[in-house]
Amino acid sequence: MLKYLGNTPEDSNTTEAKPAAPSALEEAPPMEEAPPMEELSPMEELSPMEEAHAPVSDDALPRGLEQAREPASSNEELSVVHQKLARAEQRITYLERIVKVSQILNSTLTLEPLLQIIIQAATELINTDACSIMLMDKNSGELRFAEVTGGVTEALRNLSIPLDSSIAGLIVRTNKPFLIRDVRNDPRWHNQIDQAIDFETKSILGVPLKVRDQVIGALEVVNKRSEEGFTQDDIQIATTLASQAAVALENARLLDELQIAYRNLSELDQIKSDFVNIAAHELRTPLAVILGYANFLRESVHGQASEQLEIVVDSAMHLRTLIGDMVNLHHIQTNKVLLDRSVFSLRQLILDVMEEFSDLIKGKGQSLTKKFAPADDPLNIDGDRKKIYLVFANLISNAVKFTGEKGRIHINIQLKGYKYHINVIDTGIGIAEGDYERIFDQFHQVEPSLTRKYQGIGLGLSIAKGMVEVHQGRIWVQSVVGKGSNFNVVIPSAPEK
Numbered sequence: 001m002l003k004y005l006g007n008t009p010e011d012s013n014t015t016e017a018k019p020a021a022p023s024a025l026e027e028a029p030p031m032e033e034a035p036p037m038e039e040l041s042p043m044e045e046l047s048p049m050e051e052a053h054a055p056v057s058d059d060a061l062p063r064g065l066e067q068a069r070e071p072a073s074s075n076e077e078l079s080v081v082h083q084k085l086a087r088a089e090q091r092i093t094y095l096e097r098i099v100k101v102s103q104i105l106n107s108t109l110t111l112e113p114l115l116q117i118i119i120q121a122a123t124e125l126i127n128t129d130a131c132s133i134m135l136m137d138k139n140s141g142e143l144r145f146a147e148v149t150g151g152v153t154e155a156l157r158n159l160s161i162p163l164d165s166s167i168a169g170l171i172v173r174t175n176k177p178f179l180i181r182d183v184r185n186d187p188r189w190h191n192q193i194d195q196a197i198d199f200e201t202k203s204i205l206g207v208p209l210k211v212r213d214q215v216i217g218a219l220e221v222v223n224k225r226s227e228e229g230f231t232q233d234d235i236q237i238a239t240t241l242a243s244q245a246a247v248a249l250e251n252a253r254l255l256d257e258l259q260i261a262y263r264n265l266s267e268l269d270q271i272k273s274d275f276v277n278i279a280a281h282e283l284r285t286p287l288a289v290i291l292g293y294a295n296f297l298r299e300s301v302h303g304q305a306s307e308q309l310e311i312v313v314d315s316a317m318h319l320r321t322l323i324g325d326m327v328n329l330h331h332i333q334t335n336k337v338l339l340d341r342s343v344f345s346l347r348q349l350i351l352d353v354m355e356e357f358s359d360l361i362k363g364k365g366q367s368l369t370k371k372f373a374p375a376d377d378p379l380n381i382d383g384d385r386k387k388i389y390l391v392f393a394n395l396i397s398n399a400v401k402f403t404g405e406k407g408r409i410h411i412n413i414q415l416k417g418y419k420y421h422i423n424v425i426d427t428g429i430g431i432a433e434g435d436y437e438r439i440f441d442q443f444h445q446v447e448p449s450l451t452r453k454y455q456g457i458g459l460g461l462s463i464a465k466g467m468v469e470v471h472q473g474r475i476w477v478q479s480v481v482g483k484g485s486n487f488n489v490v491i492p493s494a495p496e497k
Contacts (some may be wrong), residue, residue, distance in 0.1 A: 097125060098240055111252045115147035118245045122221050123149060125241065126205070126234045129223035134161055134168050135209070135249070136216055143168050143217065167206060168218040175215050177207040177239060179230055205230045207238045209246040216246060273333055280326040287323065291316045325459040328390070329442060332466030337387075339470065341495075344385050345378040346420060350411060353392045357400055365405045373414040381420065382494040387467045391475075394460035395424040395487050403428035403484075415493070422489040431479040439477065440465045472496050 104117055115133055122131040130149040137144050143161035145152050163169035167189070171178055181203050183189035194201050206220040219242045224230050294313045301309055331337045354368060361368050372379060381388070399409045403426045412423040431439060438444050443458040468475045473491035 098237065098244075111249070111256060112147075114248055114252050118219070118241070118248075119147050119149055122219065122238065122241055125237050126221050126230075127225045128205075128221040129225065130199075131219065131221045133209070133245075134218050134220075136172070143172065146217070167204065168220060171206045171208050171218045171220075172215050175208050175210065177205070177235060179206075179235070180204045181229055203229060205234060205238055207235075207242040209242050209249065211246045211250045216250065219245065273330060276326045277330040280323045280330070283319070283323050287316060287320055291320070322459075325463055328463050329459055329466070332463065332470075337466070337470045339384040339387065341382055341384055343380055343382050346381045346388070346413065347372055347377070347379040349385065349389055350392060350413065353389060353396055354411070356393065357396055360400055361409070364400065364403075364407075366400065366403060366407050366409060368409045368411075370411045371413070373412075377415070379413060379415060379420065380493070381491070383471050383491070388471065388491075391464045391467045391489065392422075392424070394464045395489075398460055399424055399426040399428065399485075399487075402426070418493050420489075420491050420493060422491070424487045424489075425484065427484040430481040430483055431477060431485055432481055433479075436477055436479070440475070 104121075118133060119131045123129070132148040133146045134143040135146045136142075137160070140160060142163065143166070145156045145159060145161075148156065161168055163173055167178070167180070180186050180189065183201050183204060189201070189204075191201070200223075202223045204220055204222055205224075206218055208215045209217040209219055219238065221234075221238060224234070291313065294309060294316060297309055298306070298313075328337075350370065350372075354370065358368075396409070396411070403409060407427045409427075410423075410425045412425070414421045435444075440461050441458075442462040444462075465475050468489055468491060471491050472495065473489060475487065475489050477485055477487050479485040
């Protein structure tokens with residue numbers, strides 16, 4: 001039992017309970033006059049103890065007892081005060097234990113141990129033989145046993161509890177607590193389950209489990225161990241515990257659904273990565289054959305056929321670039337990027353990239369400028385030349401693509417300490433602030449896929465970011481929509497140790 005909750009403030013002579021019987025039952029046989037189930041409401045009348053000690057008038061006293069009235073009345077009043085104090089202390093003890101249970105519930109996010117904690121707390125706090133929790137099945141719309149004292153058997157787990165012909169169903173439908181003090185005198189109670197598990201149910205207190213005005217199930221405690229039976233305090237404790245338990249159960253359910261969704265998403269992402277990797281490798285061989293044969297034909301064809309052959313070669317080269325991007329992306333995702341380090345001039349690398357795009361820039365009437373600082377320094381860097389070349393080829397390619405005719409592109413490189421700060425600035429369409437991070441995601445497009453006018457599959461910036469990071473660098477963007485973008489790259493001149 002919950003030893004950390006303290007001793008149960010009930011009858012300590014009660015013997016250990018048998019394994020609990022679940023309390024939701026099958027449909028009752030029809031009866032003409034069923035005694036009403038007791039619907040709980042605040043108790044306004046005096047308790048028997050309070051009635052017994054209510055003030056007595058002088059006229060009601062026998063002759064000769066008037067003189068003894070005052071001392072007896074004082075003793076009785078003192079007794080009542082002691083009883084009220086004891087009751088208040090007991091309620092404080094209950095509240096302290098409920099707070100401890102609440103802390104435990106809030107720190108438990110796994111469903112199975114959470115259910116067991118609720119069952120254990122309910123039976124100890126209310127001092128009953130057993131407890132059961134039934135939760136709504138979203139598919140069938142019926143209640144099912146989630147946990148009972150002693151554990152849910154396979155038979156109980158497969159048992160559905162209809163809402164229209166069960167005590168638990170009545171609790172869920174009315175969203176109110178109910179009490180049956182003696183199930184033997186209530187025709188809505190059936191003992192089939194008691195007989196199946198060798199248990200005797202005598203009384204039941206049931207309360208709804210509710211989250212944000214939605215009832216998700218019912219909690220029932222069975223067989224109060226004290227002779228007085230269930231009290232108003234028991235009703236309050238059960239209602240409070242059910243409220244806290246419902247929130248904890250809902251949080252556990254949401255966490256479970258989130259974990260399932262995350263696993264599914266991870267599986268889909270792995271399938272996509274595997275497909276990209278397989279497709280890229282499978283396309284390489286036939287593409288190499290196409291390019292080899294096209295280059296062979298270049299020497300033997302002339303005129304219009306030669307122009308058409310150039311289109312074939314250009315298209316094949318574009319496809320090879322896409323395949324290379326997919327392979328690079330797969331290596332980045334699987335942390336399999338291998339660096340072939342050497343010391344080379346970053347200044348010359350930028351000049352080579354500018355030369356690669358010079359014809360395209362001239363064709364759009366754009367201007368491309370550069371600035372190196374220090375101006376007469378080769379700006380040597382220790383890194384993988386091919387991969388760093390790929391970074392700036394993607395950045396400049398995007399700048400040319402998203403900048404209109406007569407637009408301007410500027411490249412600035414400055415050595416600060418042992419790090420290079422590189423800016424690729426354009427006067428293109430710009431990027432919304434909400435997309436500053438997303439543009440580096442794989443396959444992300446800055447415009448709707450069905451209406452976009454710019455080519456590409458959205459891998460360039462993702463690859464650029466991956467290649468910068470494997471060199472222990474950083475990349476980010478600053479932009480104004482309609483005015484242009486500034487891509488910032490900071491990369492060490494040598495590996496950090």
